[in-house]
Every structure is written in C-alpha cells, then in structure tokens.
Amino acid sequence: MPGHGAAYFGKLAFGLVVMFAILAGLQAAPRRSRKIIIAFFTFLGGLYFALEFFYPAPSGENFLTGYQPLVAGLGAVIGSFAIGLGVFSLVQLHLRTLSRLRPGWGYSIVLLVSFVAMTVFGLMNEYSPNATVIPTVGGLWQSQNAHGMFRFLFSGGLSNLGSATFSIIAFYIASAAYRAFRLRSIEATLLMAAALIVMVGSVSFGTALTAGIHPKLTDGSENPWANLRIENIAQWLLMEVNTPAQRGILFGLTLGLLATSLRYWLSLERGAYFDKEL
Amino acid sequence: MQHASENWWVSGLVVLLSLIIIGKVLSAQRGRVPFIRRIPGLNAIDEAVGRATEMGRPVMMVPGISGLDVVTLQALSIFSYVARAVARFGNKSIMATIDPIVTGVAEETLRDAYADAGRPELFEEGDVRYLTGQQFAFATGVAGILIREKVAASFLFGAFYAESLIFAEVGQQVGAIQVAGTTQTNQIPFLIAACDYVVIGDEFYAASAYLSRDPTLLGSIVGQDYCKLLLLGIILIGIISTSLLTLIHGGPVAHLLHTLVDFLKVK
Numbered sequence: 081m082p083g084h085g086a087a088y089f090g091k092l093a094f095g096l097v098v099m100f101a102i103l104a105g106l107q108a109a110p111r112r113s114r115k116i117i118i119a120f121f122t123f124l125g126g127l128y129f130a131l132e133f134f135y136p137a138p139s140g141e142n143f144l145t146g147y148q149p150l151v152a153g154l155g156a157v158i159g160s161f162a163i164g165l166g167v168f169s170l171v172q173l174h175l176r177t178l179s180r181l182r183p184g185w186g187y188s189i190v191l192l193v194s195f196v197a198m199t200v201f202g203l204m205n206e207y208s209p210n211a212t213v214i215p216t217v218g219g220l221w222q223s224q225n226a227h228g229m230f231r232f233l234f235s236g237g238l239s240n241l242g243s244a245t246f247s248i249i250a251f252y253i254a255s256a257a258y259r260a261f262r263l264r265s266i267e268a269t270l271l272m273a274a275a276l277i278v279m280v281g282s283v284s285f286g287t288a289l290t291a292g293i294h295p296k297l298t299d300g301s302e303n304p305w306a307n308l309r310i311e312n313i314a315q316w317l318l319m320e321v322n323t324p325a326q327r328g329i330l331f332g333l334t335l336g337l338l339a340t341s342l343r344y345w346l347s348l349e350r351g352a353y354f355d356k357e358l
Numbered sequence: 359m360q361h362a363s364e365n366w367w368v369s370g371l372v373v374l375l376s377l378i379i380i381g382k383v384l385s386a387q388r389g390r391v392p393f394i395r396r397i398p399g400l401n402a403i404d405e406a407v408g409r410a411t412e413m414g415r416p417v418m419m420v421p422g423i424s425g426l427d428v429v430t431l432q433a434l435s436i437f438s439y440v441a442r443a444v445a446r447f448g449n450k451s452i453m454a455t456i457d458p459i460v461t462g463v464a465e466e467t468l469r470d471a472y473a474d475a476g477r478p479e480l481f482e483e484g485d486v487r488y489l490t491g492q493q494f495a496f497a498t499g500v501a502g503i504l505i506r507e508k509v510a511a512s513f514l515f516g517a518f519y520a521e522s523l524i525f526a527e528v529g530q531q532v533g534a535i536q537v538a539g540t541t542q543t544n545q546i547p548f549l550i551a552a553c554d555y556v557v558i559g560d561e562f563y564a565a566s567a568y569l570s571r572d573p574t575l576l577g578s579i580v581g582q583d584y585c586k587l588l589l590l591g592i593i594l595i596g597i598i599s600t601s602l603l604t605l606i607h608g609g610p611v612a613h614l615l616h617t618l619v620d621f622l623k624v625k
C-alpha cells in the first residue's frame with residue numbers, strides 16, 4: 081500500500097533533498113576522488129554480504145542479518161532515482177522523433193499516449209480508485225472508475241500483449257529448429273538424431289514404437305534389451321549426455337561469476353568502470 | 359538465508375577458490391601475463407561491425423534483461439569494446455535496455471568508448487534506449503528496432519530468458535550477423551540455432567580479458583582455470599572413492615572411503 085499523509089510526504093521530500101545533496105556532492109568532487117568514493121562504497125556493500133554470509137549463524141541469523149531490509153532499501157532508492165532518468169530518456173527520444181516526424185513517428189504517439197494513460201490511471205488506482213473517470217453517456221457506455229480503467233489497460237491490454245508476444249516464440253522455435261536441423265555437418269546430424277530421439281521418446285506414439293521390448297524377462301528378471309526402448313534412450317541422452325555437459329558449463333560459469341565479482345568488489349577491474357586513473 | 363556455518367567445507371572451498379583467483383590476478387599484475395586461447399565468437403566482432411559499416415546500417419547491442427548485476431556489467435564491458443570498434447569504423451550503434459539503472463551505466467560506457475576511440479561526436483543521447491521494464495514488451499521493442507533500423511550486426515550478451523529467441527530470430531530475419539553469449543544455459547541452444555557465433559559458458563566471462571588483453575583480467579582467467587583443475591581433482595577423488603566402495607565392503611579402507619565420500623557430498 082502506498083503511504084499517505086503529511087508525515088509520509090515530508091519524509092519523501094527529506095529523502096529527495098538528501099539524495100540530491102549526495103549527487104551534487106559527487107558531481108562536484110574531483111574525478112579521482114569520485115572514483116575512490118565509488119570504489120569504497122562498492123567494497124563496503126560487498127563486505128556486508130560477505131560478513132553476513134561467513135559470520136556464524138547458529139539459529140540461521142547473525143547480528144548482520146537484521147540489516148538486510150535496510151541494505152535492500154538503499155538499492156531500491158538508487159533504483160527509483162534511475163527510473164526517473166530512464167523515463168526522461170524514453171520520453172525525450174520519442175518527443176524528438178515526433179517533432180522531427182522521423183519514420184515511425186506514429187509509434188511514438190502510441191507510446192506517449194500509453195505512457196501518460198498508464199501513469200495517470202496507475203496513480204489514481206493507488207490513491208483514488210473509486211474516482212469516476214468516464215461518466216455514463218446515454219446508452220453508449222456506463223461510467224468507469226479509475227480502478228476499472230487501470231484494470232482495462234493493465235490486464236486487458238499490457239498482460240494480453242505480453243502473452244501474445246510469448247506465444248510467438250512457438251513459431252520462432254519452428255523456424256530456428258528448421259535451420260539447426262538441416263544436415264549440413266556431422267554435428268548438425270548428431271543434433272538432429274538426438275533431438276529426434278528425445279522428441280519421439282517423449283510422446284505416446286514414440287513409446288508405442290518400442291513397446292514390444294518388455295522390461296522384464298519371462299523369469300521376472302530385468303530385460304537388458306529394455307535399454308533400447310526409445311523412452312529409455314531419450315532419458316539416457318538427457319541424463320547421461322545432456323546433464324553432464326550442462327553441469328560442465330555451469331562450473332565454468334560459476335567460477336567466472338566468482339572471479340568477476342571479486343574483481344568488481346576489490347576494484348581490480350581496469351575497464352569501463354574503474355580505469356587506470358584510480 | 360544461507361550461511362557459511364551451514365556447510366563450512368563448501369564455504370572454505372569458496373574462500374580457497376577466491377584466494378587462487380586473487381593470487382593469479384596479483385601475479386599477472388606483476389608482469390606474469392599468461393596466454394589464452396582463441397575464441398572465434400569474439401574474433402567475429404570486428405568482422406560484424408565492419409560488415410555493418412559497409413552496408414551503411416547500424417549495430418545493435420542488448421545487455422540482457424536483468425538489472426545491474428555482475429552479468430550485465432560483464433556484458434557492458436564487452437559492449438565497451440564493440441562500441442570502440444563501431445566508433446573506429448565511424449558507424450552508429452544502438453543499445454536497448456530494460457533497466458533504468460543499466461541505462462545510465464550503459465550511456466557512460468558507450469560515451470567513454472567513443473571518446474577512447476577518438477570519435478566522441480558520434481555518440482548521441484538516443485543511442486542507449488530504455489524501452490520498458492516488462493520482459494515481452496522489451497522483446498517487442500527490440501524486435502521493432504531491429505526491423506525499423508535495418509540493423510546489420512546484432513550483439514546479444516547478458517542474461518536472457520524466454521525472449522532470447524525473439525531477438526535472435528528477428529535478427530536472423532533482417533539479415534544481421536549475430537554474436538551472442540549468455541549465462542543462462544537453457545537459452546544457449548536457441549542462440550546456437552539462430553546466431554552466427556555464440557560464446558559458451560565461461561567464455562562469456564573470459565570475453566573482456568580476451569578483448570582487452572588486460573593483465574588483471576588475463577590473470578583472473580588463469581585463476582579460474584586453476585580452480586577448475588582443483589574442482590576436477592575433487593570430482594575425480596569422489597568418483598574413484600565411490601567406485602572403490604563397490605569393490606571393498608569392510609575394513610579400515612572402506613571406512614576411510616566412506617568418510618571421504620560423506621565429506622565430499624554436498625549437504
């Protein structure tokens with residue numbers, strides 16, 4: 081629930097003033113000092129999480145665990161400032177497109193109208209959901225309140241458009257699979273064969289093809305030929321071939337993540353963020 | 359919340375791996391610069407940017423759909439190199455972002471890259487575009503840019519999920535040369551099917567070292583390889599011990615092997 085009342089807005093204003101003061105201070109600081117400040121706070125942030133993890137926590141919590149909402153809140157504050165910058169950049173870009181009538185300016189109108197409508201009805205939905213926004217006009221349409229309009233735009237528009245985009249992936253999978261499975265090389269042929277076995281082994285039609293191979297012999301013991309049932313071959317491919325390969329990749333990725341995190345945390349990185357001036 | 363005290367063995371291993379990586383970084387900074395192998399996907403960056411320039415069409419970059427985390431920072435680090443190449447060729451680049459914080463960092467990254475290449479005037483405010491915070495609205499936005507701007511080279515680096523195939527297939531449809539890399543192993547097959555070059559697994563993290571040849575980054579890559587050897591050793595000990603346990607059923611050796619296998623098991 082959003083906050084209300086003078087005290088809430090007073091705290092909000094105080095927070096804004098403090099944040100702008102910090103930003104102004106950072107902007108005014110010499111470039112070298114600014115980088116040291118950023119490196120220091122990066123280290124401090126990482127140190128908190130490292131200490132919180134390594135300090136013994138017999139009951140599942142230690143003396144640092146309680147500060148996690150505060151640290152998460154700091155991240156949210158920085159994020160909320162950045163949203164303003166992102167929105168500014170987006171609106172500026174589309175206003176420029178519109179003012180110069182660049183190709184596709186019609187899309188900019190759609191975006192700006194949608195943006196204003198979602199913002200207005202989104203805020204009204206939080207603070208005044210029962211306010212009438214569209215009055216009843218004869219027998220044409222009934223009155224609509226802010227909550228109804230927001231639901232119409234969000235659930236009726238945005239959510240459905242998202243679902244429609246998601247469903248398009250099915251067609252893209254078909255076209256990508258067509259290209260991937262063309263038998264151009266040994267690797268593509270192996271991929272095609274493996275995919276075919278896994279797909280056929282996952283449907284009842286496929287399992288019916290090898291249903292004649294019984295899992296048990298007449299004396300009740302395991303039938304070794306049952307390994308050749310298509311669903312068993314598919315399972316073997318998934319568990320004994322695919323999973324180890326994926327785990328190998330995951331080992332590399334996790335070590336890469338650890339190394340990169342260490343470089344950022346300790347400001348060892350010499351790249352776009354902490355260059356040689358530091 | 360997870361804590362080290364729940365499993366000191368794994369936590370100690372993390373500390374050991376960290377020390378190995380830091381040790382190799384410091385060693386490389388002191389002048390012991392190692393060699394790293396060729397990564398074809400990253401060699402293709404200049405080729406893709408050059409081709410886009412010849413065609414007079416822009417280059418597109420998408421740093422995934424997560425917020426400002428290590429994966430996105432790594433993607434931006436790669437894009438810094440791509441942007442330098444774009445600036446060198448005098449072409450135009452577009453970066454689409456889903457997170458407003460990433461937008462700010464991306465703008466600074468691209469601005470610095472253009473300045474480093476000696477072409478700061480080529481960077482325009484609208485080159486980095488914050489589109490939306492919604493996954494599929496973002497996918498639609500990126501697809502729209504790819505089609506409207508007739509992008510000739512598309513770089514997809516970062517954390518991608520279900521939308522990865524939309525980016526890659528639309529890029530394929532507009533005839534863009536595509537280079538991709540993601541930390542999401544489930545999306546790698548889709549990218550391989552639709553892109554021209556894909557960096558797989560830890561090549562994603564090795565990219566900035568490979569492109570910049572910075573000793574710190576190269577040292578970190580070698581540190582990771584030593585860590586992999588250590589982990590491989592632990593896995594081998596586990597395999598051999600477990601296999602021997604099927605042959606040896608009693609006595610002090612079996613007891614020792616049981617203790618070792620129990621110790622190595624992740625609880």
